[in-house]
Amino acid sequence: MNSAAIIHCELCQQSGGEVVWDDPHCRVVLIAGPEGHAFPGFCRVIWRAHVCEMGDLLYQQREHLMKIVFLTEMALRRLIQPDKINLASLGNMTPHLHWHVIPRWHNDSHFPAPIWAAPRRAEPQRIRPERDAMHAAMAAALIEFFGAHSTFNSP
Amino acid sequence: MNSAAIIHCELCQQSGGEVVWDDPHCRVVLIAGPEGHAFPGFCRVIWRAHVCEMGDLLYQQREHLMKIVFLTEMALRRLIQPDKINLASLGNMTPHLHWHVIPRWHNDSHFPAPIWAAPRRAEPQRIRPERDAMHAAMAAALIEFFGAHSTFNSP
Numbered sequence: 020m021n022s023a024a025i026i027h028c029e030l031c032q033q034s035g036g037e038v039v040w041d042d043p044h045c046r047v048v049l050i051a052g053p054e055g056h057a058f059p060g061f062c063r064v065i066w067r068a069h070v071c072e073m074g075d076l077l078y079q080q081r082e083h084l085m086k087i088v089f090l091t092e093m094a095l096r097r098l099i100q101p102d103k104i105n106l107a108s109l110g111n112m113t114p115h116l117h118w119h120v121i122p123r124w125h126n127d128s129h130f131p132a133p134i135w136a137a138p139r140r141a142e143p144q145r146i147r148p149e150r151d152a153m154h155a156a157m158a159a160a161l162i163e164f165f166g167a168h169s170t171f172n173s174p
Numbered sequence: 175m176n177s178a179a180i181i182h183c184e185l186c187q188q189s190g191g192e193v194v195w196d197d198p199h200c201r202v203v204l205i206a207g208p209e210g211h212a213f214p215g216f217c218r219v220i221w222r223a224h225v226c227e228m229g230d231l232l233y234q235q236r237e238h239l240m241k242i243v244f245l246t247e248m249a250l251r252r253l254i255q256p257d258k259i260n261l262a263s264l265g266n267m268t269p270h271l272h273w274h275v276i277p278r279w280h281n282d283s284h285f286p287a288p289i290w291a292a293p294r295r296a297e298p299q300r301i302r303p304e305r306d307a308m309h310a311a312m313a314a315a316l317i318e319f320f321g322a323h324s325t326f327n328s329p
Contacts, residue, residue, distance in 0.1 A: 071258075072247065072251075072258075072259050073244055073247060073259070073261065074244060074247045074248050074251060074259070081240070081244060082237065082240075085236070085237075085240050089228055089229060089236060092227065092228060092229045093229050096227075096229060103226075103227075103264075103265065103266055103269065104227050104228075104229070105262070105263070105264045105265075105266070106228065106262065106263045106264075107260070107261065107262035107263070107264070107288075108260070108261045108262070109258075109260045109261075109262070109288055110258065110260075111258055111260070111278060111285060111286035111287070111288070112286045114258065123266060130266060131266035131267045132266070132290065133262075133264055133266070133288065133290035135287065135288035135290045135291045136290045136291060137292065
């Protein structure tokens with residue numbers, strides 16, 4: 020990867036949100052701003068290195084990243100009980116590998132449409148999980164997951 | 175899962191597209207109609223059983239499904255060389271676990287927005303891959319993948 024791409028990549032230069040968990044390979048961030056307001060608990064799981072597609076990772080790297088994505092889903096479901104979880108890796112605007120983990124509710128501003136479609140209604144008030152609560156939920160999910168599946172190999 | 179949910183679920187009752195690969199756990203379908211026209215090669219990977227979220231699967235089932243999602247990405251990139259791949263598991267309308275594997279081009283109708291946003295321009299003409307070509311690309315990706323990673327365990 021050339022250094023110009025990295026210098027101009029916002030996910031190489033910035034955290035992309037409040038970090039609630041990280042390891043040498045990826046980080047989980049809680050999204051603030053309008054997206055975090057509309058979809059409280061909205062997280063992104065961001066691969067550390069500047070890589071474009073899932074298929075550009077090695078098999079063990081893909082497996083590691085998806086474990087963290089599903090742990091984030093698990094933590095969010097337990098913490099805030101959304102009606103649905105949406106997962107997406109798009110990267111058209113920011114081609115640095117990241118996953119959206121989006122809690123959805125039947126009465127949220129866009130449901131049942133994807134959050135990128137036009138809104139259908141006003142946003143209901145919801146409490147946004149705080150960094151510490153999300154951090155604790157991630158930690159609990161990690162412990163449960165790796166207690167049940169002890170073969171956690173770093174990529 | 176109650177039987178009423180299954181009777182009314184279109185992914186329990188129908189294939190959801192032209193099947194290009196399947197096994198006892200999931201199938202890969204090539205999407206026809208307007209979505210397939212706008213994004214040639216658009217595939218969905220559909221879990222066979224009526225399950226709602228990735229977190230509702232067992233670990234080995236999740237791993238199996240994601241292997242097939244990434245193989246589909248690999249097959250599409252090789253066959254049609256899109257500029258980007260978009261992956262998403264939403265299921266707000268049809269809460270039966272399925273992954274969208276969407277080839278994107280810099281000049282497609284929505285780029286760089288997600289395909290669920292408002293279109294930005296007319297669709298350029300593109301050749302849609304045929305079932306046989308997609309089938310062959312999937313087979314080649316499977317052989318390469320499982321040649322390199324021989325520990326393929328069914329869930």
